[in-house]
Amino acid sequence: MLTRREVLAGGAAAMLVVPHAVKAAPEAVILTAGVIPHTLPGNVGPSDLWLYNQTVALVLRIRRHEKFTAVFRNQLTEHSAIHWHGVRVPHAMDGVPYITQPPVQPGDSFTYEFTPPDPGTFFFHPHCNTVEALGRGLAGVLIVEDPREQGLFDIEHVLVLKDWRSRHDGSFEDFLTDAGAARSGTFGNLRTVNGQALPVLQVPPGARVRLRIVNIDPTRIPMLSLRGAERPLVIATDGNACEPFALNGWRLGPAMRADVAFIAPEKAGAEIVLEDVFSTRPRSLVKLVTAGQGMRSTKAVLRLPAAELPLPDLKAATKLDVQLLAGSADPKLESWAKEMGVSLDEICLTQKVFWSINRQVWPGMAHDKLPPPLFELKSGRSYVAELFNGTPHQHPMHMHGHTFRVLSSSERDLPPHWADTVLVRPKERIRIAFVAGEPGDWMFHCHIIEHQETGMMGYLRVA
Ligand SMILES: [Cu+2]
Numbered sequence: 001m002l003t004r005r006e007v008l009a010g011g012a013a014a015m016l017v018v019p020h021a022v023k024a025a026p027e028a029v030i031l032t033a034g035v036i037p038h039t040l041p042g043n044v045g046p047s048d049l050w051l052y053n054q055t056v057a058l059v060l061r062i063r064r065h066e067k068f069t070a071v072f073r074n075q076l077t078e079h080s081a082i083h084w085h086g087v088r089v090p091h092a093m094d095g096v097p098y099i100t101q102p103p104v105q106p107g108d109s110f111t112y113e114f115t116p117p118d119p120g121t122f123f124f125h126p127h128c129n130t131v132e133a134l135g136r137g138l139a140g141v142l143i144v145e146d147p148r149e150q151g152l153f154d155i156e157h158v159l160v161l162k163d164w165r166s167r168h169d170g171s172f173e174d175f176l177t178d179a180g181a182a183r184s185g186t187f188g189n190l191r192t193v194n195g196q197a198l199p200v201l202q203v204p205p206g207a208r209v210r211l212r213i214v215n216i217d218p219t220r221i222p223m224l225s226l227r228g229a230e231r232p233l234v235i236a237t238d239g240n241a242c243e244p245f246a247l248n249g250w251r252l253g254p255a256m257r258a259d260v261a262f263i264a265p266e267k268a269g270a271e272i273v274l275e276d277v278f279s280t281r282p283r284s285l286v287k288l289v290t291a292g293q294g295m296r297s298t299k300a301v302l303r304l305p306a307a308e309l310p311l312p313d314l315k316a317a318t319k320l321d322v323q324l325l326a327g328s329a330d331p332k333l334e335s336w337a338k339e340m341g342v343s344l345d346e347i348c349l350t351q352k353v354f355w356s357i358n359r360q361v362w363p364g365m366a367h368d369k370l371p372p373p374l375f376e377l378k379s380g381r382s383y384v385a386e387l388f389n390g391t392p393h394q395h396p397m398h399m400h401g402h403t404f405r406v407l408s409s410s411e412r413d414l415p416p417h418w419a420d421t422v423l424v425r426p427k428e429r430i431r432i433a434f435v436a437g438e439p440g441d442w443m444f445h446c447h448i449i450e451h452q453e454t455g456m457m458g459y460l461r462v463a
Contacts, residue, residue: 081101095112119148121158157212234250255396395456409431
């Protein structure tokens with residue numbers, strides 16, 4: 001059995017949930033980003049991965065309401081920072097270069113410190129040149145534990161979904177292609193969970209199982225299904241407890257998370273397979289096999305204590321219209337950059353613009369050179385935003401610093417749930433509601449990173 005300290009130090013790992021677990025060490029976690037040669041499954045040569053602490057799919061476990069300190073050391077050859085995706089952090093800790101902090105130069109370090117207000121399954125990654133950084137594996141999982149959840153499950157597995165664009169010799173293909181960026185993104189050819197191709201994990205027979213599924217891929221939108229499990233339920237969306245709903249068919253866009261619960265079959269040797277059923281031939285992602293001491297789960301609840309998030313006042317809410325549209329290669333962008341005396345590269349953008357939000361593209365990252373915000377919001381006020389997708393592709397839209405309530409879709413039955421990233425399908429209108437949080441500029445962008453980096457990004461200014 002793993003102790004908490006081993007879990008803190010390790011890669012994506014199973015954890016048997018023990019009551020009275022040892023408390024997390026209060027000292028700072030060191031997170032070193034570096035280039036690490038690593039041979040991916042099936043390849044003959046090593047790939048230059050970019051990893052935190054030399055670990056593919058690093059998992060950190062921290063406690064709700066307890067101060068967390070992470071010292072980020074940048075040993076990459078380019079500047080970086082850490083964005084704590086989905087965590088309602090103070091603005092200065094949001095990890096967006098130029099917007100919330102200066103970029104951390106190679107050889108430098110930056111200390112992040114915050115007290116996580118919400119429990120759940122989150123992740124962290126850089127926010128500049130993200131298409132290459134994520135493409136090379138630079139992301140980790142942040143699990144915020146809550147004492148209220150103690151004893152609800154017998155075992156949990158963290159499952160980090162990521163594809164790689166590697167060749168057989170370990171070299172990488174282009175992470176951003178015009179053909180991909182202008183459509184649904186450039187897909188990887190090697191599919192992995194926790195860095196392994198179709199890993200096999202164990203669960204005790206009859207156990208109450210919790211899967212924390214995290215999609216860190218910059219492109220792929222799997223449609224999840226658990227074959228061999230009776231009534232698997234989504235119990236948390238983007239880490240936030242929800243009214244449990246059936247998993248099968250749930251689409252997990254880039255950056256989205258789903259916590260899934262089920263009771264393992266009581267006989268040993270039974271197989272439960274997590275599949276992506278998006279295409280006609282289901283694709284197996286990970287296999288769970290029942291093994292070891294059986295468990296009795298007669299009192300299984302399979303739900304989490306309710307989320308405790310700021311509840312928007314729908315009657316008093318101000319309406320916002322958000323249109324996700326194609327963006328013509330905006331000549332304004334280049335002339336703007338010229339005017340400001342910056343190159344597009346240095347402001348985290350490629351030269352191409354394929355996408356826009358409300359016909360506005362993202363032309364800059366320098367704080368004194370920002371384009372106007374998409375919206376100016378008042379801290380503490382409630383908003384209902386309608387996101388309309390006027391493009392032929394799906395867009396997982398992510399809002400920084402806020403957890404919003406997904407209210408409804410114009411096209412499908414969508415269970416109301418909390419999220420920080422919501423998938424908007426073509427022609428769909430999705431209504432979300434939230435209470436504007438801490439003052440500051442908060443990014444709002446598509447998490448298909450090629451879309452983000454080619455225009456589908458903006459920010460909300462909260463004052
Ligand atoms: Cu998109």
